[in-house]
Amino acid sequence: MSSHNLAADLRPLVDGDLFTAENDLAAYSEDFGRLVYRKPAIVVQPSTSRSVSKVMEYANRHSIPVSTRGEAHSQTGQSLVEEGIVISTRGLNQIGQLDHPRSMVPCQSGVVWGDLVRHLDTQGLVPRVLTNNLGVTVGGTLSVAGIGICSFRHGVQGDNVLSLEVVTPTGEIMRCSESENASLFNLVRSGLGQFGIITEAEILVRERLPRNRTYMLLYDNLEAVLNDSKKIMQEGRLDYIESWCVPLPVGFKEEDGRKRAFGEWFFPLHITREFSPDQPPKEAEDLAGLSPYRTSHVEDRSALDFAFRLEPLFELWKRSPYWGNTHPWMEVILPWEASSFYVKTVLEKIPPPMLGGGHILLWPSSGRTSKVPLFKRPPGEFVLGFGILPGIPKDYVQPVLEALDKASAASMMFGGKRYLSGWVRFSRDQWKQHWGEDWNRLCDAKKQLDPNRILNPSFIDFE
Ligand SMILES: Cc1cc2nc3c(=O)[nH]c(=O)nc-3n(C[C@H](O)[C@H](O)[C@H](O)COP(=O)(O)OP(=O)(O)OC[C@H]3O[C@@H](n4cnc5c(N)ncnc54)[C@H](O)[C@@H]3O)c2cc1C
Structure with missing residues (x-):
């Protein structure tokens, strides 16, 4: 038409x-x-x-x-x-009245998280889980998962909604939650927009302390950063944890008859505690038993500044060629036990220029806190999120896509589960492997809820 x-x-x-x-x-x-x-x-x-x-x-x-x-x-x-x-x-952008007794704020699904954060901050509140990028929508992250740097404690954003309003592919408006239309609730959270359109969400919030202290530690050893991350999560001694892999280009070496750029990798670990000014954190206690190569910096900031802490990075990206380039981000959640070997192997194969100014994310987390059925992650007490986030000029992207496809397939062989907002080029068999025992149920639900297959038709190759 x-x-x-x-x-x-x-x-x-x-x-x-x-x-x-x-x-x-x-x-x-x-x-x-x-x-x-x-x-x-x-x-x-x-x-x-x-x-x-x-x-x-x-x-x-x-x-x-x-x-x-x-x-x-x-x-x-x-x-x-x-x-x-x-x-x-974008037109579904209204934030409703805070429901204090239920620690919940209702809002429409096109609300951008950053607007919700500013709105709640004046009342000393914060959504329980926030993604790094606050320029995305409530519906967008709930449909993928919404991983944050306190997910080791609170699960993903999909775990932190009381109920949703959903429009089904045939146009019915339905409320759903753990106790009402639970199967729809479990299909639209991390359902990639395949089973319905989320129009409203009741989002859980919590009181936050006014200040945050971040210890910016630097590691030159992957095992050390993973061990320290695990220790912090096990002891629950700090509130937020985030990490990266940063390449230091060292030179060019001969490989298969070609000169190839290579580098060494360093690993910043940022760990943060909330505090009240009348009870300042005790650095010696917070960092006891950790073994960084160096403590680079300690930063105190307001809760709001902390929520928007990556804005300077995004600003830099927006002003550099990085933003206008292609972004085939490959993110995966790895079983903790296999993570060190996998990450080291992949890092060895990534020449520093391949990132084009982007970075490589490490996201240590608990494997047990999320209960969202379609947010797939490996079994085990701990998991490691790993993301390669390049920005590549279109003309040079093909070999990078091939390398990323290989890294993706290898991660699945190691028992990893892909995070599905990024670069995903799955065959039908890979989709089946990803969804595992849920695959047949999902194909049936798609047929039942969306008989004409009109909703988001080009992503998942349903049977
Ligand atoms: C710089 C950057 C940083 C990021 N950091 C994080 C992070 O820390 N944690 C994390 O988890 N992710 C992160 N992401 C990924 C990002 O959160 C996801 O891509 C998210 O889906 C984007 O939200 P959006 O509003 O742009 O959704 P879109 O990209 O517009 O949509 C994503 C999917 O959700 C569907 N969808 C959107 N709205 C609805 C709705 N209302 N109902 C049903 N389906 C819907 C779409 O059809 C699509 O399938 C990051 C991405 C970028 C670019």
Whole structure:
């Protein structure tokens, strides 16, 4: 159906904006990955669940493909659709009244986490789990998982919602939670927008202390940083934990008849405690028994500054060529026991220039705190998230994609589970392997909830 006809049909159904101009459609044809291009026929930006429901009912009746799009920070076209309808959640941006007794704030799914953080901070509150990037939407992260640097304690963002309002692919508006329509609740959390559109979420919040102290430690040894991370998590002595791998280019060496750039790796570990000014942290106690190569810096900041701590990095990225490049990010959650060997092997094979200014993330966490069934991670008490986050000019990306596909396949051989917002090029067998015993149930649920397969059609190869 042409953009023109769609606009005429959808206009009376939608409270909110509709876009069909070429430059608007172009803006909604790419995501942060800049690797996939799919041009929609129309973009609708509803401001009510009712409008979302009417659009879905219409799309289902006419078998028109639909993708839900938050801020499109995913990287393999998860939020894009070819010649269909993009439902942009930017118009679903209202934050509701705080429910103090239930420690919960309701909000629409297009609310950007950063806005919610600012809103709650004035009341001394914070969402229980925050992602590093606060420029993404509530619906976008709940649909993937929403991993944060205190997930070792509180699970992912999907664990920290009391209930959701969902519009099904046939246009029904449903509430779901652990006790009401639980199967839908468990399909839309980490369901990659395949089973319904989240329109509202009741988000758990907690009181936070006003200040944060971060110890910025540096390691020159992977085992040491992993051991210290495990110790911190086991003892629960600090509130937040995050780490990276940083290459130091050393030179070029001869390999297979070619000169190849190589480097050594260092590992910053940032560990943070919340505190009240009348009870300052005791550094000797906080760092007791840890064995960094060096303590680089200790930083005290407000809770709000801490939540936005990576903004300077993102600003730098935005002002450098990195932002405009392709971003085939490959993230995986590894079994703790296999993680050191896997990470070392991969790091040995990554020439420093391959990152193009990006970095490599280490995310030590508990394997037990999340209960979201579709957020797949390996069994075991601890797990290690590992992410290669390059920014590559389009002309040079093909060999990098091949290398990343190999690293992805190898991680799965080691029992890892991919995090699905990044660069994912799975065969049907890999999808089956990823979902494991849930695969048949998911295929059945897709058939039942989305009989015309209109919702986010191009990502998962369902049977
Ligand atoms: C710089 C950067 C840092 C990041 N840091 C983290 C991090 O610390 N932790 C982490 O977990 N992730 C992180 N990510 C990944 C990011 O959180 C995910 O890509 C997230 O999905 C992006 O949210 P979005 O609003 O952009 O969603 P989109 O990319 O627009 O959508 C993602 C998926 O969710 C679906 N979707 C979106 N909204 C809805 C809805 N309302 N209902 C149903 N389905 C929906 C889409 O169809 C798509 O499949 C980071 C990404 C970037 C670029």
